[in-house]
Amino acid sequence: MQSVLRQFVVNRDDASEPGGLPELPGSAFAVSGPARPVSLRRLWLDTFDWRLYRSGLTLEQTGSRGATDLVLTGRDGAVLAADHGGSGPLKWPGKLDVLPMGPLRDHLGPVVGVRALLPVARAVSSVREQRVLNSDEKTIARITTDRMSVIYPAAGTVPPRVAVTALRGYQPQAGRLAEQLAAMPGVADGSTSGLEAALAAVGRRPGDYSGKINVRLTPRMSASAAMAALLTSLLDTLEANVNGTIRDIDTEFLHDLRIAVRRTRSALKLAGDALPDGVAGRFRPEFKWLGDLTTPTRDLDVYLLGYSDMAASLVAATPGELEPFHDHLRRSRAAQQRLLVRGLRSARFARLSSQWRQALTTAASARSRPSVARLAASRIARAHRRVIRDGSAISVTSPPESLHELRKRCKELRYLLELFGSLYDPGEQWRAVRELKALQDCLGEFQDTQVQHEELRAFADQMMAENAAPAATLLAMGEIAAGLITRQRQARSEFAGRFRDFASPASQGRIRTLIGIAAA
């Protein structure tokens, strides 16, 4: 039984000698060896948005002498699950279904979700293990020296990393050994993981992508500079997801890309006037084009992601009877994906992204009078008033369109709160949007079920036209359609209560407090 006692980073010239660590001067311990170093190919995997890293997990694939291991470790380095290459060589990027059923897949499933795992770093380690003996020539500790060269995402060399592992019952002696190592010139404590060390060597760090808006605004910033910063960050997110969308690595690249587009469009609509004259007006049609380009594929993704639940929910029909519909969805998606890729590779898209960045760079240095705090407060207050006004006008007899319109108003309010979120206290913000979220969920369910119901009819028509719709399949689709209508009615019946909560004086007060407007 062993535990890593202490880790070091060695920055000295002689550490690169093949003999391992230099002798410990004046020590009671002897270092036995050197053992032959083992060469290890290492590959770290994570989702594009670093879900494993954010959950304190590390997934590493190692290869040595023809054997491949895939090991998942937790924050303390303890092994949680592993696969020892029983499934043959694995290809990355890949979804979880490339892994065999078992503990590793079970562990990863809830964290990784629908995302694919892709290489985040690749390196080669030369690992040498030496034994440390006391005066009885009894092993009391092991010293592992890891010399790592990074290959991906860029080439780099990591300073040798040394770990002291105490043998059970010898912690005090191993502790003294570690002290002696720590006192050597050029040796410093350092317990970064292999992945962190590899990325640091090439100037990166894990977790450096997130779909969240990651701009720290200060209240006195000029509105135009703040908007330019926010929109630039959204453009970064958008561009970061283009490659994964084109390669179709997983559905979430497109999802994140679309969110960045929607946020950009809302920002331009609701606060675009803070940018220099004409900029918002010039780019709004282009972003609408981009949004529309991405819609069909995403709609089909939503269907396909929910397909197994949908098939499982059938009561009268069997999942097998729905299968032709599944085929139809997959074919349609493949066709739409080709159109999407063509759009993202078009000159129009390249022009949009380069000219937009150029415009934002210019806007960042433009002077404007209002501060971002004032801009945010006035726009959030206005969006909030609109939600209250439109929502109050809705009665049981109102047509579905009025709820759809209200949903748009709610989204606008929500996007503004997210865009300017860094100006506000996170706790207050969370309390302020709680009722808004609940209202949005209800409106979303109402509209999504309606849209899906209409789409389902359109799919049925297409399938009929293509002679790809057996009667049993149409009946199964009919059952799905009926289920959607039930859900829509349920959402409609919940609307009044959700809106009442949102429009309550207490809830309204929380929004006003958040943005700093007196209740009067």
Place this chain on the structure above:
Amino acid sequence: MKIFATYNIKGGVGKTATAVNLSYLAAHQGYRVLLWDLDPQGAASFLFRIRPRVKGGGKALIRGKRPMDDAIKATDFDNLDLLPADFTYRNLDLVLDAAKKPSRRLGSLLAPMSAEYDVVFLDCPPGISLLSESVLHAADLLLVPLIPTTLSVRTLDQLTGFLGSFDGSRPAILAFFSMIDRRKRLHREISEQLPEERDDVAAAAIPALSLIERMSVERAPVTAFAPRSAAARRYADLWQEARERTKLPEPPATDAW
């Protein structure tokens, strides 16, 4: 967790060599093994280069004042830990005598170790004492080294008779011939004849070999420093029989996360 004890009333018959080699073989196969060196002479501890000392002595361990966990030391071999001897073990009888249910004490001390170990070896000092009685109660299998003489058969019968007087569970016995001198006719005859006549005598036997004596120079099990030697092969045969007698399950796969 299965508990094996090497035991004989007589000293110098190969108890420690057997405990050390069999525990190494078990660990090498992937079992998680603890060897408790109960002999105050500390020969097993010496062979693993571990100082024969337990803080607080045997008294603290037996009374439960000092957790066993704290006293355990890793050997230089994977999966093999040792609870060292201590010179105070010579007084263990007195300590046990003062304890409740002295003959069950060792078993109850070892029971909590089952989460950590698959196999425990107890290397006992010679003699019949309260300590050996406690060992006999705790063990699943007694490994009894016999020198091939007519007297040894009598010793084995005495031990069987003594175990027969136990209430409840009693260990199985696997006696085996040790230190056989092939040049002596009597040794040859007895060691070939007895395993055929008696179920409790193993077919495997350990010859007197200088390589086994070399263990005290190498300070390692012969099964580790000369794994292909005749001595190592005989110990492997004996371990195989011991495993079968106790129906010890296959070792946990090293990658059984």
